Amino acid sequence: MEIEQVYTRLPYTPTKTQIRILDVIFRTHERCIYSLIEAANGVGKTTCLATAAALLAKQGVRTTIFCMTYKQISRVINELKKIDADIKAVVIGSHNALCCSDNSATPRTICRIKSLRFSCAYSRPSADYLPWLFDADELVRESRAKGVCAYEAAWQSVNNAQIILATQAYLLYDNSWKKISRFVDNTFLLVDECHNLIHSGVSVFSFTLDFESPICKRVLQKVMSRTRWSKRKLLEKLGDEESFLKNTEQEITALIDSKNNYLLWKIINEYSQIKLLWEANYERLFIRQKQCEGYLGYPEEYLNQRFRAFRGGVLVSATPGSIETYKRIVHDTPLYVEKLPAPYTKDQLKVFILNDFSTRYKERTPQNYIKVCERIFRLLGKTGNLGVYFPSYEYLNKIAATIAERYPTIPFIAHSASLVELNHYGNRVMLSVQGGREGEGSEIPGGLDMVLVVGLALPFPKSLLMAREKMYRGLGISNPEEPAYISWATQKAVQAIGRVIRGPNDKGIGILMDRRFEYRHVLKSLPSWFQSYIWRSADFEQLMRLLEV
Template identity: 25%
Template structure:
């Protein structure tokens, strides 16, 4: 079918609509994957570049020319950058920096495909027999144009257009058939067990209702009820009924991904060999890379060489496979000889359920959020262990500049960068001097200072350095040192966040040794950044065993005003867990030495009363080490092992391996660390926990500034900065003890503040306090 004959006025409405860019991105890329760092213009520079070209063309030049055409059931539309009627020339304008020869071949192929499709649409609309096509590259630094031009007949362009649309249409029809099969499967989805666990049905019903009404849900649900399955099942069931395009299960840590994949496997077991539900696990690039240390381009990596030529076959093989966890995706990538990481990035467009880290939706440049916007998806979000999202999001929207990195670059900087580097170094010294930080840690000089405003002179110097490095790397990319690129990335992150600096963040300066200071932009209230992400989702469920009070997470995460709060009843009985408060012990900093004797006596007495495996949590490594030394000295018969600073994964595994069924001893750990949440030690692997801290953040300048900001914003300074985050850590640590209906154990809270009414009322309702 030709493009011209595909669009009679009487033809019914098209089944598929696609933008020119999306069409060409799918059909026209060729050659190598190439992710060498090449400085690219910003969006603002791109807009300015297009305006500059238009200003050069004269009065008869038309910009943003809308064009549209049909091929069978596909409607293709877009806006051509420019049309010069006098020359009968259609232009596609691309901005760049530096040597144009460095542009990847796959990019050039994509650009030519776009201008050819626009040419075909133009000829269809205007009925012309031929047209001149121009690909115009503008160097934003120099203002120089590089122009490539060809005259093509309408018939030639129609053949090209038909070929692109034919390939896209075949895929689109295959996707439509998959969607019908998927929705039939999900419409008949049954819960995979004979009955729900206690509390699990309530969670599932609340999740389904949230997806049905397009709202957000904060669900506090205890450990052991099957939260993963209790949220995935209703979301999948809601997808065909409420037109949800994609489900995204977002986790804080790798074990959460495995739990989600196991639940999905259980839900889809017995659905037949047809891959009616496509499931993708997104993995970090360093974990997926087959050739660590190799650059991502065809000259260095064999899996990048010819990547786009092999991508169509790899994509087809992957969707036929359907189940694409880390190992399955790796197998497909090996069979097709492509990069597994970038194959996964491509398949995020085509899979029904994506399991990955929270950064894939909430980060500033998140892949899944970008795809949802580009494709207008209706997305159902599930966020596991959501009590961690406040701190994770603060990290996503914070940035640091390290004076040591600047000094490292200056030692070997090329001549072209010496002046902007020197200017930035002078500004660093001015900022340190104005803040009163002693260069060598002089007595009486503060080591930390919160700045009242962004240092304007330093920002200007930083922006100048970014431009200088960017222009330099555009011409000397191969010679760029890792230190120079690191400095550029840090500077870019800092300047971009500085553009949106407001009362949700603060700027601080801290000294970390002689000649080294760190300037920070630190987010305090992630709500301002996350609110649009929740608004973009059709529905979202954030769940955890520790989400109380709901207003804390609603305020700090920017959840919609109509967000529903649900506190699911615990399936555990108070008789399963003995909770004791030692109100005669103070773990405040001034009392810590005096607290060691009663803490060790309490632990030893409980251990003698009921030998078994225990965890003991402390506020810091120093406190932990003091208590450990005293217990060893006074009670040498009790087996002990302890967490160390910076434990590698093998040592963490060895620590947990000591908790064997029927074992005996006490493991010492830091509250809020690797062993305070996210670990599962059921039965007699763990029968008790001692918590010798309230988990309060340190009382320092930063947290006091955080408290003041949260007080001004929400009227909840102390609670939001100190008490609630501390109690979340305490309850998470205590939650390691009871993991199932057959478990029993003890939790000893060792601090007099646990006896206060305002604290006791925030502890889990099913706990029976002595």
């Protein structure tokens, strides 16, 4: 399709950047290759993906779009509705995401228990129920009103869909991929926020060790007898999965008469989490701070197998990270890389690096926590809404505790485990975690004028990161630490600073508070468009003077 033809069929006038993105997508499709597009936040990448998928559908091309969350999928669906209200786009998802039960008549997701599969109050949809162009919430609402299961409705329609939308979990996890792969074979692939593929692929699962089920508790006792496991050793200790499943079915069946549907749903969820210990593809399991986390070192390898199913595709992100990673993923298919120029003026975004601080472990002292708190309040004097992003939940909790102790009159609102709000003389501070929900994807109510990134958030666990570094070194990569882990840390920081600009007229300031951001290899791993907004490195007092101007 000629790109000029495309403009006339759109309900909006695309910008120069959007025209370029659309052009790359169509050329990529024609050549059956892969492309990676790096473009800043707010340029309309999601709109372009929806537009391209809709226009390709008109030519009979089926597309599969993977987003990180159902919320991001919902944005794509909204764009599709504006472009073509008749398009057959379906959102597929997990039992938990698409279950219609609200725990009143029967427990949510009861169908996951084999012997109780048919006890659900919702029936199967008839073949004429077509769930096109609903996001996950709309699909659940609509299906519930009709008395049918949204999960079944979505999966029974997927074969006839022109556009399939799913979360990236379906690309990453074995069981999810098994379920979706027969429908997406030979479709054109679009991945939004593709930088999440590697992070989520390395940390395969994570759940809190706070369970109700006696059977699960017994399994966890064994798991918690050590702080780290290889999968092989753990399975030797746990025994076979069959007897666990049999016991859990018996436990649920015995509880079903209690009619405590909320408890039953909670326990069903616990089973599905514990099952991951047998079924998920992980190498190492870590138990720390009441969390059980499974890790796999090299998701590039199995993503490579999965990408072979598609007839090419486009991956987009504001912070894609190292190109080497994507070369590994697409392997023997050509990869075209497009880095789009910075879309904002120099006045819209100013980024400073503070070179008098670090969150290295040896520098995580009570004095430094106090220093961070003092800096937060001094910066708040220069702005209305300040977002502060820490390297971990542990760091966030330390700062919240220090503020509570030193500034007892300042009111706190804990919105969630990863978002704490403070109000100070009419100004607002949102404390959050880099890479957490509020660092990317979710909008902060009221927006942010300034973002302070505290520390370079290097991922965990170190042993696997070192193994990844070794793997990339073995491939002859001159800076193996960049694809192995540095890019993830800088991606989280850039995504956090991206919170200050959500629309074309927004303005904001970003502060990277860790001297390691000045290191050459760290600076190099920042996206090209972002590098052009870095004003200068300074110490905190210099920064305060610069902010006066």
